[in-house]
Amino acid sequence: MATADIPRAGESEDEFGTTVAAAGDIDKDGRPELFISAVMEKSSTGAVWVLPGGAGGPTARGSRMITASSVGLPQRESTQGLAQWESTQGLPQRESTQFGGTGLLG
Template identity: 45%
Template sequence: MRGGESLGIGDVNKDGYGDLVIGRRLDGSGEVPLEDPLLKGGQIGVVYGAADGPDTSRTTIITQDTPGVPGSPEWGDGFGGGVSVADVNGDGYADVSTGSGTESIGDVYAAGQFTVLRGGKSGLTGDGALSMNQNTAHVPGTAEQNDFFGARTKLLDVNGDGRPELFVSATGENRDGGVWAFPNPAGAPTATGSVSFGAGTLGTVADGSALGAGFAR
């Protein structure tokens, strides 16, 4: 398994050890030809933890070609960007959010989307995965070229109900960037009640600021 641009740690298979989640949004190159099909459009890799640390003999690779994962792998999708790890539905298994910031939505280039993957006894899986973009009903905005929606994601419980909400950025939104907040009332992010804000909402002038290029804790 090769490295990636974004990392997270959580107990994906609930065995008591932290697992290393590696997002690699870049496509494969000719360096390792046999791995190119796995890297088409990006991937997420998991190295499972053990008593002595990460066990490189136990891994999982998830792509948009994995059964249950919405979409299909295409060159330049950027799947695996901005990973975040937390237990979304309270079952004790850590789940993973990720973005595909350069995913085309229909014929709209690099509009972007996000995906949430479930953890389970056997590790990270495509079963039960969900995905949304700005053309999803009740999601604020419209999918536009170079929005880069899903450039970063963050799972964080901000209202103290024990379930993490999902935050998603679109660094190219209106050329300034923006952030979306998705509530989690019943164990999964939902578009109903989602909100967005940008530089104008914050009362600032920030042309080209790429708001949402990174999330703190």
């Protein structure tokens, strides 16, 4: 099932929603963002969707998909990409097994 305004979300066997985490106000607009992972996206290398904060909470409009390669990291199965990406964003590093894996921000 596709999810409106969330690119590629809802594809069969991507495990969209593996982890959901409040990310805080990353873009400094006064509204907290939400991260949603799909550990099996991109041939099991994983991806994370960032949903921007809205007046009533996170919104799918304007969401974006982040993969290891989209932030300059190697795109391979079981990459530790999320922890590396978190550190480049000034976020605390956490363990992760895949980009967007079960270690997503927690």
